[in-house]
Every structure is written in structure tokens, then in C-alpha cells.
Amino acid sequence: MSQIKGKPARVQVDPNEFEEEQPPQTGTVYNIWYNKWSGGGNNHVLVKSKYKLDVERDSGYTRADKTQGTGYFCLFFAKGMCSKGKKCEYLHRIPRDDDVFPLTVDCFGREKFSENRDDMGGIGSFNTVNKTLYIGGVLTDRKDVQDRINGEFKPLGKISKINVISGKNCAFVTFKSESNAQFAKEAMNGQSLYGTDILSVKWAHEDPNPEAIRQKKRTIEQETQQVVLQLLDKYKRQRQDDGPHVEEPEEPEPVQVVQQLKQIEDTKPTTTSNTNGILSGVSLELLKRLPQPKPTDRKSLVNAYESSDDDDD
Amino acid sequence: MSADNKDDVPAVCETCLGPNPYLQMIRERGGLECKLCTRPFTVYKWAPVKNGPFKHTIICLTCAKQRNCCQSCLLDLTYGIPIQLRDAALKMAGVDGVQGASEPKNEVSKLYVANNSERFKSIGGAAVTSNRDKAKEILEKLAAVKGNRPSKSANAQKRDTLPQHIENIDVSKIVSKLPFNGSLEPPSNPELKTLFIFGVDDSLPEYKITEFFEQFGKLKSVNCQHGARCAFVTFTRRVDAEAAAKSISCPISGQSGLFLIENIPLRVTWGKERSLGTTNREKLKVGSIVTKFLKKLSKNSMNTTKRTNEEQTNNNEVKRVKSDTRKPAKEADFEKTFKNYEY
Numbered sequence: 001m002s003q004i005k006g007k008p009a010r011v012q013v014d015p016n017e018f019e020e021e022q023p024p025q026t027g028t029v030y031n032i033w034y035n036k037w038s039g040g041g042n043n044h045v046l047v048k049s050k051y052k053l054d055v056e057r058d059s060g061y062t063r064a065d066k067t068q069g070t071g072y073f074c075l076f077f078a079k080g081m082c083s084k085g086k087k088c089e090y091l092h093r094i095p096r097d098d099d100v101f102p103l104t105v106d107c108f109g110r111e112k113f114s115e116n117r118d119d120m121g122g123i124g125s126f127n128t129v130n131k132t133l134y135i136g137g138v139l140t141d142r143k144d145v146q147d148r149i150n151g152e153f154k155p156l157g158k159i160s161k162i163n164v165i166s167g168k169n170c171a172f173v174t175f176k177s178e179s180n181a182q183f184a185k186e187a188m189n190g191q192s193l194y195g196t197d198i199l200s201v202k203w204a205h206e207d208p209n210p211e212a213i214r215q216k217k218r219t220i221e222q223e224t225q226q227v228v229l230q231l232l233d234k235y236k237r238q239r240q241d242d243g244p245h246v247e248e249p250e251e252p253e254p255v256q257v258v259q260q261l262k263q264i265e266d267t268k269p270t271t272t273s274n275t276n277g278i279l280s281g282v283s284l285e286l287l288k289r290l291p292q293p294k295p296t297d298r299k300s301l302v303n304a305y306e307s308s309d310d311d312d313d
Numbered sequence: 314m315s316a317d318n319k320d321d322v323p324a325v326c327e328t329c330l331g332p333n334p335y336l337q338m339i340r341e342r343g344g345l346e347c348k349l350c351t352r353p354f355t356v357y358k359w360a361p362v363k364n365g366p367f368k369h370t371i372i373c374l375t376c377a378k379q380r381n382c383c384q385s386c387l388l389d390l391t392y393g394i395p396i397q398l399r400d401a402a403l404k405m406a407g408v409d410g411v412q413g414a415s416e417p418k419n420e421v422s423k424l425y426v427a428n429n430s431e432r433f434k435s436i437g438g439a440a441v442t443s444n445r446d447k448a449k450e451i452l453e454k455l456a457a458v459k460g461n462r463p464s465k466s467a468n469a470q471k472r473d474t475l476p477q478h479i480e481n482i483d484v485s486k487i488v489s490k491l492p493f494n495g496s497l498e499p500p501s502n503p504e505l506k507t508l509f510i511f512g513v514d515d516s517l518p519e520y521k522i523t524e525f526f527e528q529f530g531k532l533k534s535v536n537c538q539h540g541a542r543c544a545f546v547t548f549t550r551r552v553d554a555e556a557a558a559k560s561i562s563c564p565i566s567g568q569s570g571l572f573l574i575e576n577i578p579l580r581v582t583w584g585k586e587r588s589l590g591t592t593n594r595e596k597l598k599v600g601s602i603v604t605k606f607l608k609k610l611s612k613n614s615m616n617t618t619k620r621t622n623e624e625q626t627n628n629n630e631v632k633r634v635k636s637d638t639r640k641p642a643k644e645a646d647f648e649k650t651f652k653n654y655e656y
Contacts, residue, residue, distance in 0.1 A: 102386055103387050111371065113348060114349050126348075126387060127416070147536060150534060150535060150536070151534070154535075158518070158520035159518075159519050160519055160520060161518065161519055163540070165593060166593075167592065174518075176518060212515075215515055215516055218516070220401060221401075221405075224401045224402050224405060225405075227394050227398050227402060228402050228405070228452075228455045228456075231394070231402075231452060231455075235449070235452050
């Protein structure tokens, strides 16, 4: 990876030669914004992708590497069709282990949904962590199919498991990290292993195999333990920092929200709407009636609130 | 329409708000559909860092309150962890009622739960973490639970016996071709660059194996079948394969080598890539035979430690194995993990 850092990202597609083509007609109305047909039947036709990502050749630095950008990956790069090269505002490389994204977006910065789509395509759900891809349209009767899948998916991230279901023409690929799975899903959808086949890559449902369920339970347990340990650590540190009587200033506090909103709107909240408040509704009310000097420092502001909180108690 | 008052303030965590105490927010009433209850709600938009990217709320205040989570990042407001993890942690601490009012599944019940927020005040462990004192109490409790709990290792889990219809499958043809009794001595065929690994556990990811062998040289292919508990690692150069084989120690010379990844003992021999079964059932059956064979092997090497001079003949259901009796003493710590490992 370090050698890639030194070279600029390749322009994958020449913008002058790029032609936008309509996909084969499957509906009655063509939407030029989404490049999709709508209306009519629901017959989804897989189209073989014209472009393909070559990780070794195409990755490199872009504008996103130089500035503290959004840190999201280029979707067009993943599909092998970014025409911007090093001028792209998004990352042109494979997600690494230290690329962590918020729960609610994927590695391309697209917002997730609460539920998976019915066909398990698309961006996926924020309620579950899915690292497994379903690969449809695999010619499983070929002898070297496992090797081919390994060869195509290995450059896109660390693979934990590949399971080829022979007779069902599909395979499941599990990645080490979720962002690699998201990246590989976009990179491999519509690609082909043997030239004649077209892969359709979607999210996998949960594995119903009892051994897999047990293993998942174990990993969740381990994760929970880890998180609890971290929480305890944080909690202990806070206690040491603060001394016996002061509340933690580190923890998220709705007081802050109230304060910030005040500066935008002049509306006076009549009651506290935060269920998680450390201040009772009455105390907040009292505070609001006080003449408020413009706070100069956030820390002092929090402390001021806390002392009055102590008085109330 | 979500029943947001115009005076309501968003429930957003401090991490999402950013370091700026004088933050400006843009408010839009009914600007988006709540991602959980699908009702329109008042959207707040702000930039945590000046001139940086914007953040906005994605679920409505009612849903956020019910779950005690941030409207923007959906993490628990008190603990700052995903709400699913929080519920799992609370369950570990023995808090009741965490599972009771659970997340509504379908669209209608989601709407119903959101519209009746008085009745469904909290979902999952929200009631616990929304109370600051209680949340702290639980953390302390969790610390105690953590101390008492024997850490369950993956190895301690016992494997189920296979169902009858899989047990009945005849895989002797496949198994007879697999080089279980091969050795780590460099074979005479110079074209052979493949190592056969067996004993691969379900919890051992493929990339760990790849990483282990990649330190010796470039790999041509890795064929890892977790169902069959076997893997083939092919190097591009014979020299690298030999170096890899050399680095792995043999507890019993003339037999398969033994090495550890993540405390999971794996056996290695030279061997040409063979089929590990075409269907999943066949693979599972091969895996169960591998398990049995591994048990025998470990038992065998344990016996050899006890009675060093007695020759042991190992009657195996796969093949008859003749084991060498001498075992190098330096393999003591290998043996330790090995004894503790339950196949």
C-alpha cells in the first residue's frame, strides 16, 4: 500500500470518449437522471459492466488524500469508471482496517436504511452489521470457481470465508471489515468471472447454519465484552479526573444542545424535552430566567451549569 | 406527521455536534421521513467543523427518545455505543426487560409504536441508560460480571454431531485422495508447490492463513474450505513453499507438521490440490472425518509422550497410519495448547 501512496490515481475513463448508453428497455418510461427504465413489468435485467477496477493499476492519491476531506471512497473508482483521476474529491484506494465509518453511512458516504431492500441489493441496513456478500450467477460447475472468486475478491479486502454453493449457482464471500464488503459489492456487481457470466452481488441474509449462528453469538459476546471494558475504562478515567462532586464534562450532555439552540432561535423552551437530561425541568427553567452572559469558554459554561445543578440537588 | 413541538430541541450527542460551542443549525419542519417510523419530522442540519461537511438528523425525536439514541449517529446518548450492543451489554449485566419491549419489526407496528410514545416510553435498554445514575450503577455491575465470567474461548465449544442424512454420505473416494498422512519432507516432484492444511476451524478466517504463508513468498492461490476444515495453499515458487514447510515443526517426524494460528492448531503436509467435495454436505462430512482424524492424531502424540519407546499403531477410519514414536521435546508448549484444544 505504501508504494501506491506515491503515485497519482489513474484516470480510469477518458471523459471525452465516455458515452452514456441506455440500458436495455425493461419499462415504458426512461428516467434520464437515474438511467433507469420505469413502469411496465418488473423484469430486472443484469447488464454486464463495461468497466472494471484494477486495484494495482488504478489506485493512487487524489485530492481526498491531501486535504482533510470527507474520507469517503469514490463509487466510480470502485466501478472502474472514474474520469477524474487525481483530481477526484474522493479516495481512490481499497478500504483499510483503520477506515471506520459512522453506523449510518457506507464507505461511499451514502446513507443506509433501517431495513434491507427486499432483493437485498442497495446500500443495506444500519440495524445489522453485514460483512457477507451473496454472489449470484456463479458458474459453480467449473472446477476452478473457488480460485477465480478468490482471485477477484482478494484484492478488494481481507476475506474471512468463501462458501461456494454448488448446484445453486451462487457463492457467499465474507470480508473482515464491513467497508471492504461494501466496496466489493459495488466493484463486483455486473462483473464476470469467465467472460460469459454476469455476477449479481447483493447482501447476504443471515446464515441459518447452527454452527454459524453459534459463532456469531460468540463474536457478539466478545464484542460486547470489549465495549464494556472500554466503557469502564472511560468511566474510571472520568471519575479520577473529576473528583467526587463534579459531573463528567466529557459525556454528551443535552445542556449543550439547549445552549446551542438558544443562539439560533429566540424561542424559549418551556419544558425540557430531553429524556436523558441530568438537569430536571425545573432547574432548566430557573437557569433560563437567569440573565445570561455570553460564555467565553465552553468548559466554564459547563461548570457553571453543574454548580447550579448541585444546588438544586 | 411526527408530534414534534416547535420548541423541541434535537437529541444529538456531543460527538456529532463537534467542538464549536457557538453552533448554527438549520431547521426544516417536516423535511425528511424518519428512517425508523417513516413519519415526517423536523430536520436539523449543521456543520460540526467550520466549512466542513454537514450532518443532519435522520430519525425523529420520538424515535430517538424511545431508544435513548442520538438523532444523527444513532449511538446511545449515555454510553456512546450502538444500541444493539448496549442492549446486549445490559443483558449481560442481568437487567430485566431489555428484551421485553423490543424493536418493532414491520412498518405498521413501527408507526404504531411511534404514535403511542406514552405507552412505549422506551425500547430495549433505553430506560436504563436514560437515567444517568442507573447507567453508572449498571456499568459497575458489568465490571463485576466481567470479572466473574469465565472467558469462553472458541475452543471450548463442542461440535455437534452431524445429522444422519449427512453422516450417511460416502466420501471415502474424496478422503482417500487427501494427503492426511503426507509429510513435510520436500517431495520429489519439483512441480508440487502446494501445501495441504487441515484442522481449519470455523472461527479462523482465511486471511489469517494467507497472511501466515505470505511471509514466505507470493501465493498463487488459497483454497480454504471451512466446511471441510481443509485448505490448499499454492505458492508461485517452489523455494518459498519449501521455506514455509521448513519453518513449521513436526511433532512426529515423517508426519504432518503442526503450527498455531490464533491458538488453533493446524496440520500441514505437502499435497496436490484435490477436490474437497462438490456439495456442502460432502464438505461437511469430510470436515467431520478430519475432526475425528485430528482427535486421533492428538491422542496419538499424547500417548507418545507418555510411552516414548512403545510403538503405537493408529487404526484410523480414514487410513491406517503408522506413527513414528519419537517426539522432539521442544514441542512441549505446542503440546500444551494441543491438549487443551477440543476438536
